Amino acid sequence: MFERLQEAADRKADKLLLRxxxxxxxxxxxxxxxxxxxxDGVRLSGRGLKRRMIDDAQLRNFGR
Known part of the structure; x- marks a missing residue:
């Protein structure tokens, strides 16, 4: 009984993650x-990314 409910919730979560x-x-x-x-997400890459994450507010707030 709960399996169908769990499968539906999993599908909805997958769609949300993709969006x-x-x-x-x-x-x-x-x-x-x-x-x-x-x-399972996004990958940021670039030269000096660690330092730039600290200095650049746009990168610090990337996921918001």
């Missing part, structure tokens, strides 16, 4: 930072 990943991958990023959608 969020798509939205995040479309966000504008600072120069030289790339966004790549992956199965």
């Amino acid at each position: 969020v990943i798509h939205r995040l991958s479309q966000n504008e990023t600072p120069k030289d930072i790339e966004v790549e959608p992956i199965d």
Whole structure:
């Protein structure tokens, strides 16, 4: 009985996750930072990304 309910909830969660990943991958990023959608989120890459995450408010607030 609860299996169907759980399957429906899992499908809905998967759809929501895909929408969020798509939205995040479309966000504008600072120069030289790339966004790549992956199965369970997005991957940010770029030269000096660690330092830039501290200095750049746009990167710190990327997921908001």
